[in-house]
Amino acid sequence: MSGITNWFEYVGDRWSDVWGASWDHLMLVIQVMIVATVLSVAVGVAVRNNATLRNIALGVAGILITIPSLALFTIFIPIVGLGFKPAFIALLLYAILPILRNTITGLREVDPNVLESARGMGLNGTQRLIRVQLPLAWPVILAGIRVSTLITTGFAAIATLVAGPGLGIFIKDGLRRLGLPLSMESVWTGTIFTILLALALDLVLSTIGRFTTSRGVR
Amino acid sequence: MAPGLRLLRGNVGLMVAPVVIAIAGVLLAVRVGGAEKDFSEASALQWSERLWPQLRRHIELTMWSTFWVLIIAIPLGILLTRPRLKFLAGPVLTVANSGQAIPAYGLLVLLAAWLGTTFSTAVIAFTIFAILPVLRNTMVGLDQVDKSVIEAGRGMGMSRRRALVSIELPLAVPVILAGVRTALVINVGMAALAFLIGGGGLGETINSGLKLQRDLTTFTGAAMVALLALTVDWIAAVAERVLRPRGL
Numbered sequence: 001m002s003g004i005t006n007w008f009e010y011v012g013d014r015w016s017d018v019w020g021a022s023w024d025h026l027m028l029v030i031q032v033m034i035v036a037t038v039l040s041v042a043v044g045v046a047v048r049n050n051a052t053l054r055n056i057a058l059g060v061a062g063i064l065i066t067i068p069s070l071a072l073f074t075i076f077i078p079i080v081g082l083g084f085k086p087a088f089i090a091l092l093l094y095a096i097l098p099i100l101r102n103t104i105t106g107l108r109e110v111d112p113n114v115l116e117s118a119r120g121m122g123l124n125g126t127q128r129l130i131r132v133q134l135p136l137a138w139p140v141i142l143a144g145i146r147v148s149t150l151i152t153t154g155f156a157a158i159a160t161l162v163a164g165p166g167l168g169i170f171i172k173d174g175l176r177r178l179g180l181p182l183s184m185e186s187v188w189t190g191t192i193f194t195i196l197l198a199l200a201l202d203l204v205l206s207t208i209g210r211f212t213t214s215r216g217v218r
Numbered sequence: 219m220a221p222g223l224r225l226l227r228g229n230v231g232l233m234v235a236p237v238v239i240a241i242a243g244v245l246l247a248v249r250v251g252g253a254e255k256d257f258s259e260a261s262a263l264q265w266s267e268r269l270w271p272q273l274r275r276h277i278e279l280t281m282w283s284t285f286w287v288l289i290i291a292i293p294l295g296i297l298l299t300r301p302r303l304k305f306l307a308g309p310v311l312t313v314a315n316s317g318q319a320i321p322a323y324g325l326l327v328l329l330a331a332w333l334g335t336t337f338s339t340a341v342i343a344f345t346i347f348a349i350l351p352v353l354r355n356t357m358v359g360l361d362q363v364d365k366s367v368i369e370a371g372r373g374m375g376m377s378r379r380r381a382l383v384s385i386e387l388p389l390a391v392p393v394i395l396a397g398v399r400t401a402l403v404i405n406v407g408m409a410a411l412a413f414l415i416g417g418g419g420l421g422e423t424i425n426s427g428l429k430l431q432r433d434l435t436t437f438t439g440a441a442m443v444a445l446l447a448l449t450v451d452w453i454a455a456v457a458e459r460v461l462r463p464r465g466l
Contacts, residue, residue, distance in 0.1 A: 066403050066448060067407075067443075067444045067447055067448070068407030068408075068443045068444065069407055069410070070407070070424060071424070071439075071440040071441070071444045072444075074427070074440045075436075075437060075440040075441065077436055078434075078436070078437055147315075150315075150318040151318055154318060154320060155321070157321035157322075157323045157324060158322075158411070161323075168321070171323050174327060174331075175327045175330075175415075178330070178331055187324060187327045187328055190324055191320070191325070191328060194320075194321045195320060199316060199319060202319075
């Protein structure tokens with residue numbers, strides 16, 4: 001039990017550092033997720049009616065997620081240098097597949113009869129997309145965003161290896177001083193706050209889902 | 219039809235991948251071989267002393283952790299979808315989903331502090347990390363088997379166990395194989411972090427590059443890990459095609 005008390009003491013003593021790193025981590029994840037969502041939904045919408053383009057888009061996203069995280073984090077360093085940029089690019093490339101896949105699935109699962117009636121009511125292609133297809137596909141898209149956010153938050157802990165921001169710094173510090181006093185507390189801090197952040201974001205997204213899902217499909 | 223021929227039909231992607239990987243590998247070798255290197259870079263990029271042993275170690279780490287993941291996750295997935303333990307399935311899936319948020323980096327270091335910085339620690343950490351997705355795949359795969367097909371088998375006089383072995387498992391094979399592929403891909407990626415706790419692997423080269431601030435070294439390590447991951451994924455995809463039951 002004393003271990004746990006020590007840990008709370010450790011976190012309490014360094015609260016401003018912990019808070020700062022959590023904030024940086026959160027900002028990195030949020031920026032990545034916003035860009036990833038916009039990009040994936042846009043691509044998903046663009047390729048939804050063409051089997052070849054669809055397979056190419058999913059194929060490329062599949063290759064990206066296959067490439068190991070550390071490789072993706074470091075491979076752009078020669079071009080963009082260390083810090084925020086390589087971390088942002090790597091996480092972005094990683095975050096695309098779940099959202100893209102769900103966008104395509106969600107849009108394709110919309111009942112053709114519903115689209116037919118929308119057309120009968122005089123909606124043109126764009127209106128059908130915005131007022132019928134996307135709202136009906138939204139719960140599926142959001143599920144993709146949630147998976148993607150969980151993965152991104154976890155992986156963002158590695159960003160510190162390329163001098164990026166976030167909670168990974170506590171893990172890295174703890175590892176460097178492994179065996180010395182307070183090293184374990186540091187590692188636990190990085191790990192636990194990363195998980196807490198991921199679960200908090202997931203909760204926020206599920207709440208957003210409840211408020212933004214159209215009544216009919218809830 | 220011979221498995222080889224069966225593969226050829228309609229699988230252009232499977233044919234193209236190895237060619238692309240091979241070309242990228244050759245380009246990388248030419249680029250690295252022809253580059254002007256200073257002493258530290260030349261020693262970090264030595265093939266027989268550094269890169270080759272690291273590559274081998276990387277593959278060993280991947281294979282062992284994948285082996286343990288399969289040994290644990292597939293039987294566990296089968297157990298959790300049996301009627302008697304079914305009530306556990308929901309909670310386990312929830313945990314498996316949230317488990318994706320665990321930072322691999324943290325898990326690795328925590329285990330290293332507990333079990334020491336060895337090869338086995340790395341394997342254990344990667345196994346834990348990859349179990350959840352494979353378990354989820356197995357459970358979803360078994361769950362997705364049409365219940366009326368099982369009923370039909372039972373009606374034909376099959377015992378529960380017989381229905382599991384000759385109906386449920388074969389029908390769930392594609393999903394379980396997808397889980398194997400997932401485990402392999404995750405583990406190749408995780409193995410790149412093994413260097414953090416002295417487990418070796420190609421992460422060493424990436425790390426030397428970062429430490430020495432030699433971009434070519436970092437890039438070589440990253441590119442080799444990426445190519446290895448794509449190769450492993452390709453082999454798994456081929457296996458998926460070959461092992462899938464004919465009827466599906």
